[in-house]
Amino acid sequence: MRAYDVILKKRNGEKLSREEIEFMVGGYVKGEIPDYQMAAFLMAVYFRHLDEEETYYFTETMMRSGEVLDLSEIPGTKVDKHSTGGVGDKTTLVVAPLVASAGVPVAKMSGRALGHTGGTIDKLESIPGFRTELSLEEFIKNVKKYGIAIVGQTGNLVPADKKIYALRDATATVDEISLIASSIMSKKLAGGSDAFVLDVKFGTGAFMKGFEDAKKLAFLMLRIAQQHGKKAVAVLSNMDQPLGKAVGNSLEVIEAIETLKGNGPEDLKELSLTLGALMLELAGVADFEEGKKILQEKLETGEALDKFRLLVKAQGGNERVVDDPWRVLPVAEQVVEFSAAREGFVSKIDAEKVGIASMMLGAGRKKKEDRIDHSVGIIVEKKLGDSVKKGEAIARLFVSDRSDVESALKLLKEAYVISDSPSEPPRVVEEVI
Ligand code: URA
Structure with missing residues (x-):
């Protein structure tokens, strides 16, 4: 079997067999299939998708690539x-x-x-x-x-x-x-x-x-x-x-x-x-x-x-x-406010941008090797539907000397939309299936 043929097959929208999926995943883990071929394969999957059966084989192969834990020693349903x-x-x-x-x-x-x-x-x-x-x-x-x-x-x-x-x-x-x-x-x-x-x-x-x-x-x-x-x-x-x-x-x-x-x-x-x-x-x-x-x-x-x-x-x-989380946990001492440029109601928050802003402060990783700064982050004071006055704090940023505060503030500015009329905040649990 050749990785090239499996990539071509998926690129053309054809269904892969269990053997072909095992070949790609197994070969990649063993280092026999290089990054560039696996990347091309993943991009083909991105556009052509895996159907339910292929997804089952993909999951199964990934699961079996390492240890599968046995928790039967622990009584009760885990x-x-x-x-x-x-x-x-x-x-x-x-x-x-x-x-x-x-x-x-x-x-x-x-x-x-x-x-x-x-x-x-x-x-x-x-x-x-x-x-x-x-x-x-x-x-x-x-x-x-x-x-x-x-x-x-x-x-x-x-x-x-x-x-x-x-x-x-x-x-x-x-x-x-x-x-x-x-x-x-x-x-x-x-x-x-x-x-x-x-x-x-x-x-x-x-x-x-x-x-x-x-x-x-x-x-x-x-x-x-x-x-x-x-x-x-x-x-x-x-x-x-x-x-x-x-x-x-x-x-x-x-x-x-x-x-x-x-x-x-x-x-x-x-x-x-x-x-x-x-x-x-x-x-x-x-x-x-x-x-x-x-x-x-x-x-x-x-x-x-x-x-x-x-x-x-x-x-x-x-x-x-x-008993005393603020004292025991590392929390950055420097706090920067992100304040409202106008009066109104919070009508949209791009939460991904808030997450990236927190990452810019040092709370997440841009690259896998990055070290996290546990002390930094954001307290979001205003959420969807809240009213806000001009100059009032929308969020408080806990920052360290290594934080990219400017980028974080820019992202928060892009993330928040303030409108004239109030809107209903969403419910957190939409459906249980
Ligand atoms: N979380 C995961 O563990 N895997 C994904 O692919 C996405 C989110």
Whole structure:
């Protein structure tokens, strides 16, 4: 078989066989197929797509490129949650302890920042001492003992995705539904959970901007889960504005802790309760409405916050972060305001631009090798539908000496549209499928 022929076949819109897909993915991982041929192949897929069967083979081959975890030692149904990526999306930091406090084991493997979106692992690493790299034995031991562990993907989990994603990122081939679905589901399946709640985002800050595309992505991921005998539910959630107010690592951890204390922003709370209740439902603990009530109670009694404290302590972090997050976490001292040029109502926010602005301050990576500055980020003071006076702060930027403040301010200026008349803010949970 020749890579050239497989590329040509896909370029011409023909269907690929399992063997051809295995040849491309396997050959690329082994270094036998060079970057330029894989890049051409991905671009052909971008324009010609993979159908459901091809996507299944692609996912399967990626999943089997490395280790597939066996979590059967942990009693109970293990339910994982995944977000397709958003700006200010810190739901895992809220949902994981919340669900664990209701007795459902959470064995969570999370990712790092991708493009304009943040990553749970980077956020957790803002907590001094917090270890995100545990051995598989320690990971399982912690879930059994504390009911919760959150770690980065181990080195050998889906190595094919690491290599292919980096190439997609550099060749403008990330936002293809079949490639996103197989990238996400290969990692979820290799993580070894029994069921999945998928938070599929749409809107200006999501990889899939349109609702219909996001829905297609959700159905495709549900289908892949089903093909592997796993239960799954998808939530279509709105990303036309950052989730909550905080964007950037330490700032997001602070907002998650506030939410666990019952003081968080409404949209973050609503999405967290929805995702959490679906996890309880898949675990067979309660139906959706009952699950929401249970979780609301866990917030009110402080049990969810206690679980977060336990998670931090168990993974070597400074647990005082729960009591005094502003002091324990690194937070930039210099604050720059982005203020309104006119009076009116916020009618549009390009959330992707807000994410990139935060990245410009140092909160994300422009290149894979870049180091993240956990102390910087943005607090979004005005969201969709809010009224604003001329000169009033729309956002506060927490900056360091290395931040590109000028570029960040320029992006925020482009991101916000202020109009004369008020508009209805979107609801965060659009649909559950
Ligand atoms: N998140 C992933 O893990 N993969 C993608 O392709 C897009 C978002």
